[in-house]
Amino acid sequence: MTNFTRWIDLQGAVNVRDLGGLPTVDGGTTRPGRILRSDNLQALTPADIALLVGELKLRHVVDLRSGAEVSLEGPGPLNAVPEVSIHHLSLFAEGGRHTDVEADTIEADKVLPWRERAEDEDLRVTGYYYGYLRERPDSVVEALRVMAVGDGAALVHCAAGKDRTGVLSALALEIAGATRESIVADYTATGDRLERILVRLRGSATYRDDLDSRPADDHMPRSAYIERFLQVLDDRFGGPLGWLTAQGWTDADTTLLRARLRD
Structure with missing residues (x-):
């Protein structure tokens, strides 16, 4: 399976691909x-759902x-699908009634993990990614456990399918x-479809202001x-598995996830 054929083309989502073939x-x-x-x-069509649920299980x-x-x-729409x-x-x-922080208005912070450009952009993004693990280790561990479930395919997503999804996909791989x-x-393959992703997100008031606050690049x-x-996980914990083990991830969890993703 090549990188090209890993893409799954849908009408209602543009950044969909398989973690197989790597x-x-x-x-x-x-x-x-x-x-x-x-x-x-959000915008999956009946044909998309038929492909995902019917053909890809x-x-x-x-x-x-x-x-x-x-x-x-x-x-x-997948919430209405009993399977x-x-x-x-x-x-x-x-932390708040409406947002993901300790404030109660959308204006108090951004919905997405995009901030003003820091002097060292690599460190800024790395710090934000590590923040997922620091703030919600419970969600990270549970997400990976769901991805290891053996009855049919699992799909992980966020808004753009880039940052949060990128971190969970990297850990699973x-x-x-x-x-x-x-x-x-x-991780970088998302860049191939970034323009289409941004067009989709700009169509929603939830994301538009966050996107327009920074250049597309x-x-x-x-x-x-x-x-x-x-590298942060390597240096601090001896690798992603070291961090996961400290959060309650077990050898049995590792066996299940490896069985899901290994030939």
Whole structure:
């Protein structure tokens, strides 16, 4: 399976691809048809749902959006599909009534993890990614456990399918034994569809102001972002598995997820 054929073309989502077909450290490849990653699923059409649920056997959706996003955007059409279980596992603190922070108005902070440009952009993004783990280790562990469930395919998504989804996908691939090069390549592949992603998000008042506050190029997923994030876990915990173990992840969890993603 090539990087090109990993894409799943839908009418209502533009950043959908399979985590299968990636090289592993032992010379194998990750298994296709088990774990998918995506941008927002609000606009899925009946044909999209037929493909995902009927042909690809989608059974579990991990929704990483904040409570604010779900409230403002709505749960999405897959909530009405009885074969699919939706697991809402925000990576934000969820401190307020409406937002993902300790404020009660959308204006007090952004819905998405996009801020003013820092002097060292790589460190800024790495810090934000590590913040997911610091603020919501429970959601990270539970999301990975859902992705390891064996009854049909699982899909993980956020809004753009880039940052939050990128971190969870990187962790799943690391556990499965994918090479670091392939993990980075999967992360940066979102850049191939960034323009289409931004067009979709600008159509929603929930995301429009956040997007327009920064140039489009600032949203590009650069390899240094995910490389530095993984390096932080290597340096502080001996790797992603070391961090996960400290949060209650078990050898049995690792076995299940590896079985999902390994040929």
